[in-house]
Amino acid sequence: MASYSDHSADTRALLRHECKTIDKGLLHQPGPDFLDRCFVPSNRTPQVLRSLGQLYHHGRLSGTGYLSILPVDQGIEHTAGSSFGPNPMYFDPENIIKLAVEGGCNAVATTFGTFGTVARKYAHKIPFLVKINHNELLTYPNKFDQIMFGSVEEAWNLGATAVGATIYFGSEESNRQIVEVSQAFERAHELGMATVLWCYTRNNAFKTADKDYHVATDLTGQANHLGVTIQADIIKQKLPETNGGFRDLKFGKTHKAMYESLSADNPIDLTRYQVANCYMGRIGLINSGGESLGDTDRETAVKTAIVNKRAGGQGLISGRKAFQRPFAEGVQLLHTIQDVYLDSEVTLA
Incomplete structure (x- = not known):
């Protein structure tokens, strides 16, 4: 593991955990x-x-059982200006696809509109993962709800290999979203496409004055379990940072093992509980790469990949760290993430 000797003590500790x-x-x-x-x-x-x-046999990680996916739906989820302001070339959707291709990704996940502009040029060059629902931020005051932006049939006609959707588990709208997405995934499977679910938690009560339980492993793990129940083929989840959401917020059903023996404070242990809730890894867990913070992005990306891989996860879906920087640097960052999964010395903890 000498290749990581130039990284932080925290990263090196994760390799020994x-x-x-x-x-x-x-x-x-x-x-x-x-x-x-x-x-x-x-x-x-x-x-x-x-x-x-x-999906599993494309890009630099082809045939390894691991996935590296470039997701760019932030133009809707976060507004286009805030997302592409750091690098305006990505207002042109073709550059999103080019980044995924040059970055050696297994697939590119983005919107109906992006794929619609370049489908005939790239559908045979990289697997398309069409994101079929979004939370848009133009409504004022902002609301947080995932709504369908197109049909599964439309995704199929674009040449999609897979469809992706988000459910805000824990939100007032979650029951409708579960029904909509489960029906969409059933139809996608009928048409021969794979399904990927963004299993996010969302409820104002999940964030207290001193802790954000949206990234608690007990809540996110249960979201994962609901996701595999509606037959998602791949689960996307934020990397967990804490535990105790059900216990501290005093709702749901718990067992002391959830907080004493099935998880611990180390990020790898927290993430392993997420993997366990994906049918013990029968359904792959990919964690999100998170926002771009500038100079620390490479270190953070490597750390996140190590945590996911050593926990038993199947890869990262990282966008802003790649497309909010110059093109060549974005390609290199994607390769850096993939190198962790190609490194035989980074093993299950």
Whole structure:
């Protein structure tokens, strides 16, 4: 692990960590045969298996069982100006696709509009992951709700390999979103596409004066469990930072094991609980790369990738750290993330 000697002490400590919560032997571990082990016995059709194969066998991580996805839907979720202001070239959607291709990604996740402008040029060059719902911020005052921006059939006509959607679990609108997305995923599977679910928690009560439980592993883990229940093929989740959401906010059902033996304070242990809630890794967990903070992005990206990989996750879906910097630097950052998953010395904790 000498290649990480120039990184922070925190990163080096993550490489030495031994997980004493959920044993790695219980996990369905990523690997070249992951689809054969975990999806061939399932109800997924040959067409869906083919789409999953396209995702797992593209880019620099092809055939490893790991995923590196470039997501660019922030133009809707965060406004286009705030997202592309640091690098205006990405107002042109073709540059988003170019970044994913040059960055060696397994797939690119973005909007109907982006894919619609370049579909014939790139549908055969990189798998398309069409994000079918969004939270838009033009409504005033802002509201937080995921609404459909198009149909599953429209995504299929664009040449999509997969569709993606977000559910704000815990929100007032979550029941409607669960129904909408589960129906959309059923239709996507009928058409032969894979499905990816952004399993985010959202409720004002989840954030207190001293702690943000939106990134608590017990809440996010349960969101993951709901996501795999509606047959998402891949789960996207924020990296956990704490625990105790159900316990401290005094709702839901808990067991002392959730806070004593199934998780611990180390980020790898917190993330392993998320993996466990993805059917012990039968459904892959990819964590989000988070916002761009400038000079620390490379270190943070490496740290996040190490946490995800050593916990039993399957990769990162990282956008702003890549597209909010010069093109060549964005490509290099994506390669840096992928290098962690290509490094045989970074193993399960």
